[in-house]
Amino acid sequence: MQDYKQILVVINPTVDNQASLERAIxxxxxxxxxxxxxxSIFDFSYEMTSILSHQEREAMRQGVIEQRKEWLIDILKRYKNRGVKLTPQVIWHNRPFESVINFSIDNQIDLIVKSTHEHDKLKAVIFTPTDWHLLRKSPMPVLMVKEHDWPQNGNIICAINVAGDEDEQQHLNAKIIKHAKNLASKFSATIHLVNGYPGTPVNLAIELPDFDANTYNNTIRMQHEQRVQYVAQAYDIPIENCHVEEGLPEDVIPDLAQRLDAELVILGTVGRTGFSAALIGNTAEHVIDSINCDLLAIKPDGYKSPLEE
Structure with a gap:
């Protein structure tokens, strides 16, 4: 993959310490x-002021935009000696995730960076805040930043899926690993592959008295190990850096990230919308609340955001 040339970092207007900006730089x-x-800013009260004309409301909005832009420029001044071109962009929009994705599509952004935090568990299951919308609907990679440092010689975990032989899944695995190799070369990091495989279905053991659960489990594990090792060999990743463990991805990935003290987890995410998305989410959304490091979510090639339709 090519290097990131344009990185958009989502600024949090409520804090001065911008962890995502530091990471993006x-x-x-x-x-x-x-x-x-x-x-992205919005104040509904400016839209509801019926005694003002459209021109007056627009002038008020512009005044707020300019005020926030000055605040943003002051923050960027702290990084003027880092040798990076920094461009402030303030937009009035009532749906932050839409403004971020639309701007990124229009300006061919390579990477979106945003700080995140541990969400309330109930809200994370039922509601969809900006983080979730970006993970589901952004066609470009999204890096969710926590407070964990990115030291030299750290660990990057690639969560790959080897359960099927579909071309799309293999291409997504390749895309994940290529992002990892690019970042690993910049930070002298070590790449690890992780894969979770399902345990023996309880109903089989109950309904089939002669069913050998151990043999079944070992067979599934060996299949996954062989496939993961095949992927590792294709990308010159040492076999000892392959981690195949029984369990759901949302359990296996955070556990490995903690054991390795990883700086980054990279995984693929398929945009899911509608009621099922609000209730179920996907692996990226389950994982992000359970890890203390950054998460990079990658979409499959050809993914089209619902905002583009």
């Missing part, structure tokens, strides 16, 4: 990239 400095510091 680190990445940009190693890729000779431009960082666009993007702030």
């Amino acid at each position: 680190d990445l940009a400095s190693k890729n000779q990239a431009e960082v666009i510091a993007f702030l």
Whole structure:
């Protein structure tokens, strides 16, 4: 894959310490990239002021935009000696995720960077805040930043799926690993592959008295190990860096990330929308609340955002 040339970082207007901006600048400095510091703002009260004309409301909005832009420029001044081109961008929009994705599509952004935090568990299951919308609907990679450092000689985990032989899944695995290799070369990091496989279905053991659960389990494990090792060999990743463990991805991935003290987890995510998305989510959304490091979510080639339709 090519280096990131344009990185959009989503600015949090409620804090001065922007962890996502720091991470974006680190990445940009190693890729000779431009960082666009993007702030989406909206105040419904300005839209409801019926005694003002359209021109007066527009003038008020522009005044707020300029005010926030000055605040943003002051923040960017702290990084003027980092050798990275920093561009402030403030947009008035009532749906932040839409403004981020639309701007990124229109300006051919290579990477979206945003800080995240541990979400309330109930809300993470039922509601879809900006983080979730970006993970589901952004066609370009999204890096969710936590407070974990990216040290030199750290660990990057690639979560791959080897359960099927579909071309799309193999291409997505390749895309994940190529992103990892690019980042690993910049930060002298070590790449690990992780894969979770399902355990023996309880109903089989109950309904079939002669069913050998151990043999079944070992067969499934060996199949997954062989496939993961085949992928590792194709990309010159040491076999000892392959981790195949029984369990769901949302359990296996965070456990390995903690054991390795990983700086980054990279996985593929398929945009899911509608009621099922709100209730179920996908692996990226389950994992992000359970890890203490950054997460990079990659879409399959050809993915089209619902905002483009």
